[in-house]
Amino acid sequence: MSVSLSKNQSVSLAKQSSSTLSAITLGVGWDVAKPSGFFGKVFGSGSDSIDLDASAIVFDNRGNVVDTVWFRQLKSKDGSIRHSGDNLTGEGEGDDESIAIDLTRLPANVEHIVLTVNSFRGQTFDKVDNAYGRVFETNSNRELARFNISDSGAHTGLVLAVLSRAGGEWTFKAVGDRANGRTVNDLVSSATAAI
Structure with missing residues (x-):
């Protein structure tokens, strides 16, 4: 059974898994916020798509960034992390973007992987729903x-x-810290503060 986390809560993935964890996927989904109020309904939101980008920033045991996986680099240098590709709209059910991680292939010095989301087009999160x-x-x-x-x-x-x-055990912590930036590189300092 899945655990629903609130901001700053964490869970041991080993305890949640029914077997030895060897590969996990981080999924991200979103929808375009529906216009609200009289004028919002009359004039609409002005956009029918939101281009958010999921990224992974990989840190070693000293807190140094050793790799990034995002829409411009769809796999880690060692091949253990793979990005599903860029979703430009957020349309459809389920995950809009995902990042698959082969835990057995991660280098031993990797201690943290920070999942970030940013808007390459500069659209703000007040235009995002669900x-x-x-x-x-x-x-x-x-x-x-x-x-x-x-x-x-x-x-x-x-x-x-x-x-x-x-x-040797992995935990997943919900962070939910606001940041600003159009690419994963703009979010590195915020990601570093979160580990």
Whole structure:
């Protein structure tokens, strides 16, 4: 059974998994916010798509960035992390973008993977609805944890969650910290503060 997390809560993925964890996927989904109020309904939102970008920032055990995986680099240098590709609209059901991680292939010095979301077009999170991040077992598609994002505002980025390794076990922490930036590189300092 999946755990629904609130901001700053964490869960042990090993305890949630029904078997030894070898591969997980981080999924992110969102919808375009529906216009509200009389004028919003009459004039609409002005946009029928939201281009958010999920990214992973990989940190070693000293807190140094060793890799980034995002729409311009769809796999990590060692091949253990793969991005599903850029979704330009947020349309459709389920995950809009995902990042698959082969835990058995991650280098031993990798201690944290920070999941971020940013708006390359500069669209703000007040235009986003039903946003979430989740982690699931890649092989069985069994969801382990979910973090529903209800924090809208004029920010263009979000440090969504941190995946951390300690003593060979992985934890997933819902962060939900606002940030600003159009690419993953703009969110590195916010991601560093979250680990």
